[in-house]
Every structure is written in structure tokens, then in C-alpha cells.
Amino acid sequence: MTKKAHTEEKAPLPRPGREVFILVVEDERHLADSVARRLQEEGYTVDVCHDGEDGYQLASSKKYHVLILDLLLPRKDGMQVLRDLRRNKVQSMVLILTAKSTVEDRVDGLRAGADDYLLKPFAFAELLARVETLLRRQGVEPKTLMQVADLELDVESRNVRRAGRNIHLTAKEFMLLELLMRNKNRILTRRAIAEQVWGYTFDTGTNVVDVYVNYLRKAIDEGFPKRLVHTVRGVGFILKDE
């Protein structure tokens, strides 16, 4: 029922239904590795290759749910890989992950049959959320329920419960909690939070983060023996269950 990640030491996350396969085609090895690693931590089965030709071969020979595809690839251009795959009726969802930032590039990509387009540099949480959306569109039911200790958050129904008790959150508080849960046991800097929840990329805005983290603490931690939201001094915040 649950699926086994490649990284052995990680406890596989509860995931209903089938094993989910993802292919990462990215020539920048360090990047490819860290993306794969992160996806594996989320419980996906991940294959990695570093050039377009390999990517094309792999994607046509095995059924992947999602393809994460760079555009500038050695041996075979990413766009060409995409076109050829679509011509051969390969149905995998394709997420283009590229540094090409113009509107034309994006339009070209989507027209060639991509399902989504994410610009580098990106945040892992963003990538994961996009992958989940694609999986949902594929009919694969990704886990919509995230859990940290006795705190639960359902991305679909937008329900938040702790120890079985419903908790009401405002829209921003919900987004903040979702981000923290997606990054559970990982430190998030104030700026990373400001960027991903509020879309701020400038200096002001980090104060807002402190204010909202306090709101969130009141809502989910107050009255419970175990605190989940922690401040990492001089760095940021972390939601952890251990």
C-alpha cells in the first residue's frame, strides 16, 4: 500500500494507492541530484538522467507519472524531447523546469505539450506543490493529508485538525502552515517564507512573517503540551515532530 523511497534510511510516507514514478531530466548534476533526493523524501520513485537522448529513451520505455524536464540539454534539446514524446503518444505529465524566462519560451513550452512551466531558481515547496497538482490531474491521488505529530492538514478540503480538534485558520495562516508542513523538519528562513507565502522578494515583509508565525502558534500550539513550531535563532522557523 505504501511506497518505498530509494533513500533507505527515510521512513516512507503514507501514500494511498500506487507507486508514483517521476523522471528528472536535468544536465546540471548537483541540481538533478538534490531534486531527486527531495522527491524521494516525499515518497516518490525517482529516476534521473542527464541528457535529452537518455531522457527520451527512458520516458518512452517506462510509464512515468510526471516528467521534470530541463530545456537546455546535451544531445537532444528538451523541447524536442517533449515534442517527440507527445508525437509517440506518451501521456506523462510534463513539468518544464528551466531558466528560460521569456513569455515566448513559456508559450512555446506549453504549446509543445507541457503541462506546467516552472522557472529556475525555484523553491522545493513550489516544485512539490506543482507535482502534486499534476498528479491529481493524472487521476493519481497524491496524499492530500499532511501530518506532523498529531497535527493534520488537508490540502484539498483545507481542513486543519490537531488531536482531532478542528482549527480555524485564515487564508494566509493556512498557506504559512502548509509551507511549514511541506518543509517539516526543515528550517525555513523568514525571507523564504515571505517569498513563498506573500510573494515578497524585497527586504521589508520579514516582520510580517514573525507576526503571522505568532498567530499560527496561538492557533495550533496553544493548549497543547507539545510545541510544534520552533524558532531557530538568527535563522528562521521550523515545524518538527521530533
Add this chain to the structure above:
Amino acid sequence: MLRSIRFKLTLWYSTIVAVTFFVVGFATYQFVSRMLNASLDQSVTNEVQWIAAHMEKQDERQESAANMRDEIQEHSRFSPLKEYVEIWDTAGHIFYQSRNLTGDTLAHYLIAPPDHRWLLETPTNFRDHDIRLAFNKTSRASIYLAMPTTIVTSALSELLNILGWMGPAVLVLAVLGGFFLARKSLSKVTKVTEAAKRITADRLHDRIPETAVDDELGNLILTFNEMISRLDASFEQMKQFSGDASHELRTPLTVIRTQLETALNSKVSPAETKMIIARCLDEAIRMSGTIENLLLLARSDAGQVAMKADRVDVKELMVQTYEESVILASQKSITVTLQKADPVTVQGDEYRLRQMLLNLIDNAIKYSRQKGAINLRLVREQNAARIIVSDNGIGIPEADLPRIFDRFYRVDRARSREMGGAGLGLSITRWIVEAHGGTLSVKSDLSVGSEFTVTLPVSG
């Protein structure tokens, strides 16, 4: 409105037409008046001459005076103009006087000086109309003959009349015509203006519809379109440049960001964290290099990079760079040889020239296989120093040759990226060479090797 070209054109046009009309009218009037007066004078003179001639003939034929008077009267009757005739004999008596003079004496209106044979005048006080009076003194008689000038004056006043009402009519027509003409020729200008208005920074592909006619406006449109084309090209170039630049910076940034995000996982081991930090540092250094080069090119575009003009010993420079490149190339077991180094100095910036050489050598090493060979030569020619960097590396496909000096251009983007290049090295090299008044050329065969030649002018 009053300042519009249409108004000015109309004003000019009408003024010119009005002035032309006035000048032509005046000249016509003068001409007609002179013609009419001359022909009146001709008539008067003819009549006098006829009478004089006739009297002479009559003398020869011994005709009677009465007979002659009748003949003169008869002749006057057929004259197309009313004429007054008066003839005095030498004794001072009136020999003949036409009946229409009734009591007047023409001689009173013209005090003829004694020694004059011919006189033509316009006395003013004759009855209620002016006359043209001719006088002729022959051996037999003094002949006075006059005709009324009414024919001339009435014709002239008629002409004046016509000119008088034609003037305003012509002026009105000129204003209307001028306005119409101005509008007609300016309507094209309006169209051009409207077309030009539609062309904005993001619609630079549009052009003003060109007319087939090779007139001023057609030329204006053509010139305008050419200007837009140039703008379009430089905009496109700018867009390309910033797009490429952003791409070049996004790539290392992505590695840094994802690596660091990974490191923030509480489960990453300290040893792994160190590795991640080292990787990020590498990327940051690579990024600084790209930014450095970008900035250098941007500043060179703006003409803000000062090139020194010192005497540079190129041989010395060549030997130093050669020694450096031996170490650089040893990593890939590539042998570097300095085949020739003629003594030569040029005027220039030593720092930039070294940068230029290192860029070429860096490429030769990067795009050669393990155990390759790089050859350096410095050849002194008549007025030039020739620096040749050749390798037996992977070579450049012919189709890519013209573009390798373009900014960000890389033959194999993925592979070059792996080796750290942003595709700016040759752009910078070319800029340095050209700033020294030299030329940079390349010969290359795929999988055989490449040869880059820098030619610098030698001072003195």
C-alpha cells in the same frame, strides 16, 4: 489651427496667387493701354498724312478748293472714328473746318511752335471729352486733326472693371484651392502620423505602409521605416541580451538555492553540509565571473572602459602567458608549445592584452581532449604583430563559426555550461582586439582543431 501647416500652406498659396494676379493684371492693363493709345495715334497720323498727300495731288491737278473740301469731307465721313479736321492756309485763313467743330477752333488747343512740322498732343480742355490732336505743317497748309480718346478710355475702364471683379474671385478660388491642396497633400502626412503613433516599443515589427510613389512623403516613410527597423533590431538585441544574461545568472543561482535548501534539512550530516557549502561557493565564484564579464561588456558598450596606451612588450607577455598556460593545461595533460616569439612591442593595455590571450588559451584548453596539444606563435610582420593560438581539439562546426563571437553564443550550450563558460570570453576578446585597432579571425575544422589569429598594429 492658425499654426497648422495646412493654414500656412493655404496662406502662402493664396498670397502667391493674389500677387501673381495683381502683377499680371497690372501688366495687362499697361500693355492694352499702350496698344490702344498707339493705334489711336496711328489712326490720327494716317488721316493727317492722307489729307496732306491729297492736297499735294490736288495742287498738281489744279483742282478747285471747293472740290477738295468736298473730298476731304467725304473721306472723313468714312473714317471709323469721329474726327475733327481743320486746315489753315499759309496766309493764315481757315481753308477747311469739319462741321462737327461748330465754332471751336482746333488751333486754339495747340499752340504750335513755328518751326515744328509734326506734333501729337492730348489737350485737356476740349469740350466734355478728351481728344488726341495731331498737327502737320506742310508747304501748303497747317493741318489739325483730332479724334476723341473715348474709345481708348472706355476700353480701358472696361478692362479695369473686369480685372476688378476677377481679383476677389481669383482670391476666393485661391484660398479654397490652397486649402484643398494642402489638405490633400497633408492627409497622407496625417496617415503617416497615425501609423507612427501605433508603433510602440512592443510593436516595433509594424511598419508604415509604403507608397509606390517616389515623392518626398514616400521617402519620408521609407526613412522612417528604416529607422524603426534599426530600433527594432537594437531592441531585439537588447531583449536577447537581457534574456541570455538572466538565463546565465539563473542557472548557478538555482544550484545554490536548491543545494542550500537541502542543507537546511535537519537530517543532513555535517560532512554533507560541508560539501554543499563548497559547491555553493563554486557556483558563487562562477557567477561572479559571469557578472564581471557582463559588466565589462556593458561598460565597454557605454565606452566607459579606459584602455591604456602604454608600450607593451608582447614577446614578454607571450612568454609569461605561455608559462602560465602550461600549468593550466597540465590538468588535462595537454602540452603547450611556444613555437615562435619574435621581439615586438605594441601600443596598448597590458592587462587587457593578457586577458585576451588567456581567454583564447582557456578556450583552447577547454575545447581540447585529454592529451591534446596547443601551439602558441608570435610573429612580427611589416606593420603588425600576429598572435596565433591553435589547438587540435574538438573544432567548431562551420555553421557556428560566424556566431562564436556573439555574446552568450556557445556551440554546445549544455557542454560549455558544464565547463563553466557563459559564452562571453570571445566577445570580450574581440572587443579588446578591436579597441587596439586589430583584428581577430578564426579557422577551424570539426574534430581537427581550431586556430585563432590576433593581428595587432605595431607602433613605429
